[in-house]
Amino acid sequence: METLFTTTGITILVVILLALFVLVYYIPIGLWVTAYFSGVRLHIVRDLLGMRLRKVPPAVVVKSLITAHKAGIDVDVAQLEAHYLAGGHVQKVVRALISADKANIGLPFERAAAIDLAGRDVLEAVQVSVNPKVIETPPVSAVAKDGIQVRAIARVTVRANIERLVGGAGEETIIARVGEGIVSTIGSSETHKDVLENPDRISKVVLTKGLDAGTAFEILSIDIADVDVGENIGAKLQIDQAEADLKIARAKAEERRAAAVALEQEMKARVQEMKAKLVESEATVPLAIAEAFRQGNLGVMDYYHYRNLQADTRMRESISGEGETSPEA
Secondary structure (H helix, E strand, O other), X not given: XXXXXXXXXHHHHHHHHHHHHHHHHHOOHHHHHHHHHOOOOOOHHHXXXXXXXXXXXXXXXXXXXXXXXXXXXXXXXXXXXXXXXXXXXXXXXXXXXXXXXXXXXXXOHHHHHHHHHOOOOHHHHHHHHHOOEEEEOOOEEEEOOOOEEEEEEEEEEEEEOHHHOOOOEOHHHHHHHHHHHXXXXXXXXXXXXXXXXXOHHHHHHHHOOOOOOOEOEEEEEEEEEEEEEEEEHHHHHHHHHHHHHHHHHHHHHHHHHHHHHHHHHHHHHHXXXXXXXXXHHHHHHHHXXXXXXXXXXXXXXXXXXXXXHHHHHHHHHHHHOOOOOOOOO
16 A cells, blocks of 8 residues: 555656646746846736747747847837747847947837848848948959059948848949949049049049949948059050951961962963863874865975974974973973
């Protein structure tokens, strides 16, 4: 009997301990006490137990609520819980609200939550709004009208614009626009010396273009940190053009030479063809003379005059050099 009572007592004790553990886990009494003495009133069942059932960590929401309450920021449990369920960073939003309030920057909870859910660091945005940020552009190269390349590096001081953080462009857009302004300013300069003598002309021209339109930042100043002279692009282009023209001229000359060689070969072929026809024609002369003798159309004296004419012709060709033949002949 005593053993039975002992076993029953142990079982009851275990059940009680399990019940207390479950109760303490689902209803964090410690957080409720901390919130109560911090001036934050929470309903044990509706708020704390409801957070557990909705898979919201009570510690994150309650500690953020206490922090906001102590800083004088008016937020409630439902807002923080909804922001957490939406995938936001509750603690970062509360810290951003406190920083904005201390800096006299109007930032309601709804806007801060929207900025956070948009993927931007709302706390960093508030800090940049209070303490402007310096963005340094990479070296930007451009060519002045005299053909000399100039490289410039600019430092852009920006301040976050809370109103345009949602939907506004980021730092990459600022850098790209400033680089475009540097290129256009250097390119419109008559000589590279004008840029070296007045580097502030670049910043003045770039500032007048309103490069921060549609971005999440407000440009406060643009300072040229470094200006260097690069290559003589104009001379290099002229050299490249001259080399290209030379190659074209050589190609055209080669084309003309090939055409001349082809024409020469064609003329030689025609001469050979004419010589072959001449030889063929000469071969028919003796036959024609024989036929003329048979028919009585050619006499002995006529033939004698014909031979004298041939001899005279060969003599003239020998004297003029036209009658020389090649060794192959």
